[in-house]
Amino acid sequence: MTRLPRAWLVALPALLFQFPGWAGRLQLGPADLVRGEPWRWVTCHWTHWSPDHLAWDLGAFLLLAAVCESQGPRGRRALFTAVAASALFIPPVLWLASPALNGYRGLSGIDSALFVMAAVLVGREESGGRRLLAVLAVAGFLAKAVYESATGAALFAESAGSFVPAPLAHLTGGACGLFAAYNPPKLRKGGFDAQEARADG
Amino acid sequence: MKTSRWMILALLVLVGAAPAARAAGLLVADGGFGGVLEIEEHTVQVTINNGVAVTEVNQVFRNTENRQVEALYTFPVPRGASVANFSMWINGQEMVGEVVEKQRARQIYESYKQTQKDPGLLEQTDFKTFEMRIFPIAAQAEQRVRITYYQELDFDHDWATYVYPLATDTRADLDSRTRGRFGLNLDVRSEVPITELESPSHGDDFVVVRHGEHVAQASLETAGGDLNRDLVLAYHLARPRTGIDLIASKPPGEDGYFLLTLTPGEELEGKVEGMDYAFLLDVSGSMGEDGKLALSRGSLDAFIDELGESDRFEVIVFNAGPEPLFRELRPAADAAKTAAQGFLGQQRARGGTFLEPALRGAYGYKSPDRPLNVVVLSDGMTDPVEKSVLLRLLGERPEGTRVFTIGIGNEVDRALLEQIAEDTGGLAAFLSRGDDFDRQAKAFRRKLQRPLATNLAIEIDGADVYDLEPQKLPNLFYGMPVRVYGRYRNAGPVKVHIRADVVGGQTLDKVVDQEIPEDDKATNPEIERMWAWHRVQRLLKEADRKGSRSGVVDEIVRLGEAYSIVTEYTSFLVLENDAEYQRWRIARRNAERIERDRREQGRLRAELDRLRGRAPEGVGPVEKQAKAEPAGNPLRGNPLTSNPSQPSNNRGDLDMGGAFDPLTAGLAAALAGAALASRRRRSRG
Numbered sequence: 091m092t093r094l095p096r097a098w099l100v101a102l103p104a105l106l107f108q109f110p111g112w113a114g115r116l117q118l119g120p121a122d123l124v125r126g127e128p129w130r131w132v133t134c135h136w137t138h139w140s141p142d143h144l145a146w147d148l149g150a151f152l153l154l155a156a157v158c159e160s161q162g163p164r165g166r167r168a169l170f171t172a173v174a175a176s177a178l179f180i181p182p183v184l185w186l187a188s189p190a191l192n193g194y195r196g197l198s199g200i201d202s203a204l205f206v207m208a209a210v211l212v213g214r215e216e217s218g219g220r221r222l223l224a225v226l227a228v229a230g231f232l233a234k235a236v237y238e239s240a241t242g243a244a245l246f247a248e249s250a251g252s253f254v255p256a257p258l259a260h261l262t263g264g265a266c267g268l269f270a271a272y273n274p275p276k277l278r279k280g281g282f283d284a285q286e287a288r289a290d291g
Numbered sequence: 292m293k294t295s296r297w298m299i300l301a302l303l304v305l306v307g308a309a310p311a312a313r314a315a316g317l318l319v320a321d322g323g324f325g326g327v328l329e330i331e332e333h334t335v336q337v338t339i340n341n342g343v344a345v346t347e348v349n350q351v352f353r354n355t356e357n358r359q360v361e362a363l364y365t366f367p368v369p370r371g372a373s374v375a376n377f378s379m380w381i382n383g384q385e386m387v388g389e390v391v392e393k394q395r396a397r398q399i400y401e402s403y404k405q406t407q408k409d410p411g412l413l414e415q416t417d418f419k420t421f422e423m424r425i426f427p428i429a430a431q432a433e434q435r436v437r438i439t440y441y442q443e444l445d446f447d448h449d450w451a452t453y454v455y456p457l458a459t460d461t462r463a464d465l466d467s468r469t470r471g472r473f474g475l476n477l478d479v480r481s482e483v484p485i486t487e488l489e490s491p492s493h494g495d496d497f498v499v500v501r502h503g504e505h506v507a508q509a510s511l512e513t514a515g516g517d518l519n520r521d522l523v524l525a526y527h528l529a530r531p532r533t534g535i536d537l538i539a540s541k542p543p544g545e546d547g548y549f550l551l552t553l554t555p556g557e558e559l560e561g562k563v564e565g566m567d568y569a570f571l572l573d574v575s576g577s578m579g580e581d582g583k584l585a586l587s588r589g590s591l592d593a594f595i596d597e598l599g600e601s602d603r604f605e606v607i608v609f610n611a612g613p614e615p616l617f618r619e620l621r622p623a624a625d626a627a628k629t630a631a632q633g634f635l636g637q638q639r640a641r642g643g644t645f646l647e648p649a650l651r652g653a654y655g656y657k658s659p660d661r662p663l664n665v666v667v668l669s670d671g672m673t674d675p676v677e678k679s680v681l682l683r684l685l686g687e688r689p690e691g692t693r694v695f696t697i698g699i700g701n702e703v704d705r706a707l708l709e710q711i712a713e714d715t716g717g718l719a720a721f722l723s724r725g726d727d728f729d730r731q732a733k734a735f736r737r738k739l740q741r742p743l744a745t746n747l748a749i750e751i752d753g754a755d756v757y758d759l760e761p762q763k764l765p766n767l768f769y770g771m772p773v774r775v776y777g778r779y780r781n782a783g784p785v786k787v788h789i790r791a792d793v794v795g796g797q798t799l800d801k802v803v804d805q806e807i808p809e810d811d812k813a814t815n816p817e818i819e820r821m822w823a824w825h826r827v828q829r830l831l832k833e834a835d836r837k838g839s840r841s842g843v844v845d846e847i848v849r850l851g852e853a854y855s856i857v858t859e860y861t862s863f864l865v866l867e868n869d870a871e872y873q874r875w876r877i878a879r880r881n882a883e884r885i886e887r888d889r890r891e892q893g894r895l896r897a898e899l900d901r902l903r904g905r906a907p908e909g910v911g912p913v914e915k916q917a918k919a920e921p922a923g924n925p926l927r928g929n930p931l932t933s934n935p936s937q938p939s940n941n942r943g944d945l946d947m948g949g950a951f952d953p954l955t956a957g958l959a960a961a962l963a964g965a966a967l968a969s970r971r972r973r974s975r976g
Contacts, residue, residue, distance in 0.1 A: 223962065
């Protein structure tokens with residue numbers, strides 16, 4: 091299996107779930123979860139509010155997933171951890187911390203996990219320039235989250251669409267990315283790592 | 292856990308112990324043929340954005356019987372309101388309704404009743420009443436519904452008044468009560484700073500909080516308080532004496548909409564002394580309900596008290612026939628005012644309403660050298676026969692006579708009163724029991740004392756503006772805003788040219804530079820519906836003047852369906868799911884519109900929440916009962932739109948999503964570049 095298709099496997103549903111009827115049934119809504127629709131916990135990340143929203147989130151996902159995969163087996167394992175952890179942890183954090191939440195959609199929380207993870211992976215290399223770039227990237231990410239928290243508005247209104255940005259989702263995703271970068275899963279011999287090693291060959 | 296249980300138990304006890312409270316509208320089962328339904332919950336969210344109010348009513352009904360019923364809910368249309376959405380919850384999911392031609396909507400609804408499915412229907416039954424039908428409501432089941440309506444607020448220069456009608460009876464033989472919670476939250480957003488927000492009707496019951504200069508909030512919550520009177524809220528603006536405000540909204544892929552508000556001030560600063568007044572007070576039997584006669588008396592007392600010594604006046608009460616007080620115009624000296632107050636105090640509500648003889652009598656007081664203002668206070672004038680007589684009679688009034696109408700209560704025919712005022716160069720005003728009489732009287736008097744500007748014309752050059760509403764502009768009164776809605780093709784600077792003839796020989800001629808802002812996210816979506824609603828009202832008025840509506844019905848249905856407006860020819864229909872809408876080939880226009888509106892609302896709601904979060908910090912805003920104090924910082928960003936909070940069910944209305952933007956994407960690209968370079972270096976190594 092090549093690297094890009096693996097990222098596409100994760101990203102493809104984002105394209106599929108853009109049909110209005112589907113998106114409404116797959117987005118996160120606390121009342122819907124309570125009513126017995128648990129799938130929304132995970133599926134919400136693959137639905138989007140608008141084509142612009144989808145384009146930015148999906149583009150960022152593919153780019154960042156490519157960065158992670160380019161880091162070899164460790165990066166691929168970390169990618170798996172970051173996607174899984176952020177997909178699972180973002181919804182409950184939003185639910186608990188945003189009583190006014192009606193609906194949440196978007197890959198951006200997972201993107202945030204990949205972003206922080208990519209920065210950590212790049213920053214680990216023995217290069218002052220790359221470390222500086224990683225520090226700048228994380229600082230920019232945090233500054234953006236702080237701005238969105240303080241103002242309730244997106245940094246670039248044109249790209250934000252007309253929904254409310256969710257800095258908490260981004261910060262949670264970032265935390266998941268940080269965790270994944272330092273705690274890639276250790277799979278049994280002949281499993282994931284071995285396959286990756288062969289694929290890298 | 293124990294604490295939670297105790298809290299829930301306490302809440303249940305409180306709700307159960309709360310005495311039943313009346314609410315707006317009447318609810319019966321089986322289309323009025325029996326059965327008992329209760330309103331368990333009634334919450335209202337009002338968002339006022341630059342003078343346009345969006346009211347969202349959330350209600351939960353419970354069928355208390357052990358059988359399936361059809362619910363019929365009748366409620367009055369608030370003054371000048373346009374119903375813009377009707378949703379009901381089916382299988383736990385909110386289903387947004389669609390506007391469909393009235394007969395077809397009724398046929399579809401009836402066809403579902405045969406199959407025991409879940410349709411809902413909301414119709415306008417006459418000029419002031421809506422009927423909502425829901426079927427089926429299972430035994431002991433509850434049904435949640437949501438209704439949204441838009442309305443322009445009554446403004447008097449720097450005071451705006453919002454009324455939520457509760458003192459209503461659409462069917463006198465039935466009662467309606469809410470046993471659970473009643474709550475109303477109001478958010479006001481204004482480009483002109485807000486200096487005060489208060490409730491003349493429920494002063495201390497409302498908590499008022501200021502969030503900066505441009506946003507204020509008032510909220511009331513009760514589980515059984517006195518809800519027999521209208522909820523009235525008024526806010527004061529620190530506006531310059533004269534002003535033009537322009538806001539716009541542009542849906543994607545369409546021409547835009549704008550609202551221009553002109554409020555005349557110093558141009559009409561002169562004072563007209565020595566006017567004659569004939570006050571006509573309705574004392575028919577219906578005025579005895581809901582304290583309407585007391586309301587009228589209080590208002591008229593305040594008005595007479597405001598008269599100057601050079602003014603003259605007469606008071607005529609009428610029911611089956613007219614009864615004048617002086618049989619002449621008396622100077623407004625203290626003795627005459629006292630006599631008038633005594634006369635008004637003796638009146639009792641009884642008999643029918645016949646305005647014609649009273650109006651003819653009032654015309655007789657016209658002096659050749661002084662203008663005559665006929666001021667009619669009534670709750671009715673809804674009889675179609677009387678209506679046509681009245682309109683004919685207005686054409687026979689002596690030159691120099693203006694007719695002013697003051698509607699009392701919520702049942703009054705607002706459109707008719709406005710038409711009378713419009714046709715005679717007068718004004719229409721509306722009073723609720725909770726209003727501040729003195730303030731209303733002063734405002735009304737101020738308008739009459741200042742010079743009137745007629746033949747108003749507003750031209751807008753630039754931006755490729757078209758389809759203005761209203762097409763015929765009203766007279767300009769001091770402090771009375773004139774609102775002009777329109778469409779535009781290109782945003783950008785415009786020149787607003789205002790011309791009018793001021794009584795006394797002067798001419799008002801001004802050119803004002805304004806700008807129609809770029810707005811490709813439709814940040815003021817209420818403008819679109821209000822534009823269409825005004826168009827519908829104009830078409831109806833023109834058709835009524837001609838005596839036939841047949842030529843305008845198609846256009847009204849088209850506008851109703853396109854802009855999701857309930858009219859006498861279009862209704863809201865709710866079906867069980869999207870597939871059912873497809874089956875009947877009903878486009879989901881309203882669902883798309885509502886989704887778009889709510890996203891915008893959510894964004895603005897977050898901004899409000901942020902301001903609320905800041906409240907305890909620094910110097911303001913300061914929370915205070917009944918009155919607000921100026922404090923805090925202005926709100927940055929776009930005006931508010933409707934704000935559909937639903938505090939009752941733990942479900943908010945905030946739509947959230949990630950905003951992966953150019954900055955983050957740029958940093959991600961830099962990381963990708965660095966990673967790629969490293970990989971190449973490793974490969975070469």
